[in-house]
Amino acid sequence: MKVLLSTLAMLGVSGALCAQTLTDGVMMPRRDLCTGFVYEHDRWSEYWEGTLKRDNQNIGSLTTRSVVWMGTYGVTDKINVIAMLPYVSTSASQGVLHGMKGVQDLTLGVKYEALAKPLGSASLKLFAVGSVALPLSNYTPDFYPMSIGSSSRRASARLTLNYTTRPGFFANGSGAYTGRANVTLDRSSYYTDGHLYYSDEVAMPNVIDYTFSVGYRRSGLVAPFSFTQQHTLGGGDIRRQDMPFVSNRMNASRVDAGVLYYVPKVRNLALKLGATRTLTGRNVGQATTLQAGLMYTFHFGGPRS
Amino acid sequence: MKRSWLVASLIWVLSLAAIRCSNDIPTSSLPSGGSGSAAGGPVGARLGRPDTNAGTWRMIVLTSANQVPVPAPSAVTSAEYRAEIAAITAAQAGLTKEQQAKIDYWSTGGVLRWNEILRELVARYNLPPAPREDGSYVFPDAANPFADPQFPFSNPPYAARAYSYVSVAQYEALKAAWLYKYQYRRAAPSAVDASVKALAPAGDVPAYPSEDAVLSGVAEIVLRALFPAAVDEIDARAAEQRDAALWSGRAAPSDIAAGHALGRAVAPLVMARAGADGMRNAIGNAALWQGLADSTAAKGQTPWKSLETPPRPPMLPFFGNVRGWNLTPEDFVRERPPAPPSTSSEQMRQEVAEVKNTVENLTREQLAIAYKWSDGAGTYTPPGHWNQIAADYVVGAGYSDVRTARLFALVNMAMHDAAVGCWEAKYTYFNPRPSQMDAGIKTPIGLPNFPSYTSGHSTFSAAAASVLSYAFPSRTAELDAMKDEAGLSRLYGGIHYMSDINAGKDHGRRIGGYTVEFARRDGAD
Numbered sequence A: 001m002k003v004l005l006s007t008l009a010m011l012g013v014s015g016a017l018c019a020q021t022l023t024d025g026v027m028m029p030r031r032d033l034c035t036g037f038v039y040e041h042d043r044w045s046e047y048w049e050g051t052l053k054r055d056n057q058n059i060g061s062l063t064t065r066s067v068v069w070m071g072t073y074g075v076t077d078k079i080n081v082i083a084m085l086p087y088v089s090t091s092a093s094q095g096v097l098h099g100m101k102g103v104q105d106l107t108l109g110v111k112y113e114a115l116a117k118p119l120g121s122a123s124l125k126l127f128a129v130g131s132v133a134l135p136l137s138n139y140t141p142d143f144y145p146m147s148i149g150s151s152s153r154r155a156s157a158r159l160t161l162n163y164t165t166r167p168g169f170f171a172n173g174s175g176a177y178t179g180r181a182n183v184t185l186d187r188s189s190y191y192t193d194g195h196l197y198y199s200d201e202v203a204m205p206n207v208i209d210y211t212f213s214v215g216y217r218r219s220g221l222v223a224p225f226s227f228t229q230q231h232t233l234g235g236g237d238i239r240r241q242d243m244p245f246v247s248n249r250m251n252a253s254r255v256d257a258g259v260l261y262y263v264p265k266v267r268n269l270a271l272k273l274g275a276t277r278t279l280t281g282r283n284v285g286q287a288t289t290l291q292a293g294l295m296y297t298f299h300f301g302g303p304r305s
Numbered sequence B: 001m002k003r004s005w006l007v008a009s010l011i012w013v014l015s016l017a018a019i020r021c022s023n024d025i026p027t028s029s030l031p032s033g034g035s036g037s038a039a040g041g042p043v044g045a046r047l048g049r050p051d052t053n054a055g056t057w058r059m060i061v062l063t064s065a066n067q068v069p070v071p072a073p074s075a076v077t078s079a080e081y082r083a084e085i086a087a088i089t090a091a092q093a094g095l096t097k098e099q100q101a102k103i104d105y106w107s108t109g110g111v112l113r114w115n116e117i118l119r120e121l122v123a124r125y126n127l128p129p130a131p132r133e134d135g136s137y138v139f140p141d142a143a144n145p146f147a148d149p150q151f152p153f154s155n156p157p158y159a160a161r162a163y164s165y166v167s168v169a170q171y172e173a174l175k176a177a178w179l180y181k182y183q184y185r186r187a188a189p190s191a192v193d194a195s196v197k198a199l200a201p202a203g204d205v206p207a208y209p210s211e212d213a214v215l216s217g218v219a220e221i222v223l224r225a226l227f228p229a230a231v232d233e234i235d236a237r238a239a240e241q242r243d244a245a246l247w248s249g250r251a252a253p254s255d256i257a258a259g260h261a262l263g264r265a266v267a268p269l270v271m272a273r274a275g276a277d278g279m280r281n282a283i284g285n286a287a288l289w290q291g292l293a294d295s296t297a298a299k300g301q302t303p304w305k306s307l308e309t310p311p312r313p314p315m316l317p318f319f320g321n322v323r324g325w326n327l328t329p330e331d332f333v334r335e336r337p338p339a340p341p342s343t344s345s346e347q348m349r350q351e352v353a354e355v356k357n358t359v360e361n362l363t364r365e366q367l368a369i370a371y372k373w374s375d376g377a378g379t380y381t382p383p384g385h386w387n388q389i390a391a392d393y394v395v396g397a398g399y400s401d402v403r404t405a406r407l408f409a410l411v412n413m414a415m416h417d418a419a420v421g422c423w424e425a426k427y428t429y430f431n432p433r434p435s436q437m438d439a440g441i442k443t444p445i446g447l448p449n450f451p452s453y454t455s456g457h458s459t460f461s462a463a464a465a466s467v468l469s470y471a472f473p474s475r476t477a478e479l480d481a482m483k484d485e486a487g488l489s490r491l492y493g494g495i496h497y498m499s500d501i502n503a504g505k506d507h508g509r510r511i512g513g514y515t516v517e518f519a520r521r522d523g524a525d
Helices: A002-011 B002-017 B079-093 B097-106 B110-125 B156-184 B211-226 B228-247 B253-275 B286-298 B329-335 B346-360 B364-372 B381-394 B401-429 B456-471 B473-492 B498-520
Strands: A032-044 A046-049 A052-055 A062-074 A079-092 A101-103 A105-119 A122-135 A154-164 A169-180 A190-192 A195-197 A207-218 A221-232 A251-262 A269-282 A288-299
Touching: A032 A269, A046 A269, A062 A288, A105 A154, A169 A221, A190 B110, A195 B110, B079 B228, B079 B253, B097 B110, B097 B228, B110 B156, B110 B211, B110 B228, B110 B381, B110 B401, B156 B211, B156 B253, B156 B381, B156 B401, B156 B456, B211 B228, B211 B253, B211 B401, B228 B253, B329 B401, B329 B498, B346 B473, B346 B498, B364 B473, B381 B401, B381 B456, B381 B473, B401 B456, B401 B498, B456 B473, B456 B498, B473 B498
Parallel strands: none
Antiparallel strands: A032 A062, A032 A288, A046 A052, A062 A079, A079 A101, A079 A105, A105 A122, A122 A154, A154 A169, A169 A207, A190 A195, A207 A221, A221 A251, A251 A269, A269 A288
16 A cells, blocks of 8 residues: 555656545645536445434435535635535335435635644644535425435534644544525424424434545545544434434434546546445434545646646 | 634634524414413414303213212302402412413313313324234234334324214213203302402303313323323323412312313213223234225225335224214215226326326425325324314314314214224225226335325315314315315325315215214204
8 A cells, every 4th residue: 555655756747636525635726627427326235213223125225426526726825615415315125215316515625724734754633624515406305315415504613623734644624514494395284302392393403523534645645544533512313213304313423435646648637536434323224325436636727747 | 823713713603503403393383361461461272252052062972961070159148259269369479380380281272271281192103013024914013002013003094983982081070060060050259259360261151060170080080091111201291280270370179170080970971871882892813904905805896905114003993893973883884985997997006107207397386285295104194183173173163162173073984984984984995095906106105004095184184174164164165275276185195086085075064064964053153
């Protein structure tokens, strides 16, 4: 593995690395745009009904396929804007429930490099990230697990601390608080968390998440391994043999391995691969997610060496 | 450095400002009454005509309004009563905000409040049993209500019957209370003695026996029998209702004691009827379920089968034999809709295609209608939805408590009869769902686990709409539109053919007519 990494590093692929996520510790330089599409395949056949892990033969396995457009642009070397927009479709392998599909939520974020401190041959950086997610289509959040999303407008405030050594090893810690706006159903009452509510509006509990990553990053390659924990700060459990509900307390811990590999012979083109597995959860499926995509970097500021 | 944090803070503040969060979602659709309410005054339910002759209105289960005797109260000049007044005055002097909130809550009207509590109980218990490891299902056990599966599974027939027994018991008990109220004519404490404040509207209705306490007593017996696992909550609410009656100056302790005793005496008379109405035989057994499939196949028709995995026994297949309120068993057979299109007919083929075509080309508006009326597992069921509509109509209608109870009794008798009639038809014909006829039909709402023909939603809705149209004739067009939309929602949901919907609406209207006939002759109009 180490040999491979060194070899890749020696290839000296041109161009800055593409930053794609709100949680990573990478910035696009001024007037660089990294953009591309990623295909995601997410599947679970067991889920947590509250804290009870079970299967459901009227669902079989639930598959969510997404095509996500992503883009990150360097406004300055220290300020990046990030956008993401998925098209999502769901289907169940058994039972009669109808799948759903549609354009989901546009995420718009601003990432700011608030602090960069050299520590010997390494560097320590602190990032502040603010983002919003805005549902772009009128999909229903009232048909979990088939719904394509929560349809809630969301806003996150995130802090990321990144430590990178000169050879390119890094450790990253990131945490965010996400506020979620009420969502609207097509019915005038619903039962959740021990109450019958007389409204088409559902209060959505807010969410905190934190991620720790370690990995290797050089020009030409980024390979992170991450652990992520998501906690929903409220909401009810799925009751015995009930359907899930949009405001359920959805918690999960996940591990994630990924690689972003710059194709040697094509300038600025990177292959992105990733796999995520849910380890523990509450009111969520134990999902395995695979992703593959292509990212391309445009240098509007002119070519770089 | 400072500038860095300024930029970071700005980013966060802008992000968080982009959304609006509110956790203030109402758990009631009813306005709060009483002097402390935000609305600034009492609601219509307590302002109407006093219905002084309600003690003469036709009884449903009881032989007469005075079947349960209520002794004469002491005079308002007696030492006993003076002591009660002193007790109320003392309670009012130390009234907390929480106590005032409870007064406001209950002064919306006890019938409306208990109906709302009942809807919540139905939603809470409306969950099917989970399959066991070996693929079998255990039925909920009334003797062990806290187990898994919990008792009851308040599915639509169970709920229709529950709403009707609660409403009828309330109505019978309130007619009895009204008889004694106008026999003894003892006024509310706030009207007797100026030292007692009227913290909730008392109206002109005499206080003895207290209608609030009557309703609390009925709830303790009837709701407990129907939802035994919720006993603590029911008892607490009932006690709170009696407390609120006293704190508000509406009723003296002796008014409350007499009402409580009357409610607790009338309720078992009504529940005795429930105990003998055939509900205990509504589930049947595996041999009987197989018999339904075999007799359907023998007629050359494709029999219904459960599309769940593992296959779930059909929901209450013999509920069609349960005793109705305003239809006799012979009436139910006579009113049964004609047979559905043969499962091998060209019409059936076309109707299956229509369902598939509808679901695959559903507009967002149609999907919204499917969800609006879905009323599936975990909801207050279609009968609950129509109780909600009835409650919306009653608020502001100027009804006395006893007239409110009458409306809910009428609507719920009609919907119970609709449930019996519909289930009788469903299990007579044992007709398959669209997704059974064409496995390619996937449904955007849950698929009910019982035969297709006729549509329960359509039957419930038409029955409820006929009764509500009788009571609120100016709203007939609106009710018709709601009934039609509820019916169509099942086509949009991919779970019913148009034949099911049309036959169900016609059936429900005819069944509702029996209750309307009862209402026209009960002495209340």
